[in-house]
Amino acid sequence: MTTAVEHLISLPIADRRRSMDFYREAFGFEAVGVPEADGVPEPLQFRLGARTLLVLVPSGGFGWVLGDRPLAPYGASECLLGLVLTAEAEVDEVIERVRRAGGEVSAEPANQDWGYTAICTDPDGHAWQVTAGSSTAS
Numbered sequence: 001m002t003t004a005v006e007h008l009i010s011l012p013i014a015d016r017r018r019s020m021d022f023y024r025e026a027f028g029f030e031a032v033g034v035p036e037a038d039g040v041p042e043p044l045q046f047r048l049g050a051r052t053l054l055v056l057v058p059s060g061g062f063g064w065v066l067g068d069r070p071l072a073p074y075g076a077s078e079c080l081l082g083l084v085l086t087a088e089a090e091v092d093e094v095i096e097r098v099r100r101a102g103g104e105v106s107a108e109p110a111n112q113d114w115g116y117t118a119i120c121t122d123p124d125g126h127a128w129q130v131t132a133g134s135s136t137a138s
Helices: 016-027 059-065 088-100
Strands: 007-013 044-049 052-058 081-085 104-112 115-121 127-132
Touching: 007 016, 007 059, 016 044, 016 052, 016 088, 052 059, 081 088, 088 104, 088 115, 088 127
Parallel strands: 007 052, 081 127
Antiparallel strands: 044 052, 104 115, 115 127
C-alpha cells in the first residue's frame, strides 16, 4: 500500500540537472521517479516526509501552472523553507555541503533564541533555514 501525498511544495528552477545535483549533494535528498534520458526524473521530485514532496518545476512551466502569474525575481524570498536537524554539527555539515554544491550562505550558523541556525539558498535563490535544537511543531 502506498501512502498518499498530502503536501506538495513546488519551486521554480532554471536547470533540472543543476537542481537535482544540488539537493542531493547539499541536503542528501534523493529524487523519486524514473529517470528520463538525461538521468533526471520528470517531474523532478524529492520526498521530504511520508506524505510531503518537494517538486522542482522549470521556470517556464511554473509560470504557466500559476496562470501566467509573474515569478518573483531571483533573490526575492516569498517563503522560507526549513530543515530541522538534531545537532549543531549537522547544521555545520549541511552548510558546508551547500557551499560545495553551489548554494550561497546568507547567515552563518549561530545560536539564536530558537536554536542553532543558518540561512542558505539553492542555486535558484530559494531560501532555506537549517536549524538544530528547536522545532516549531508541537
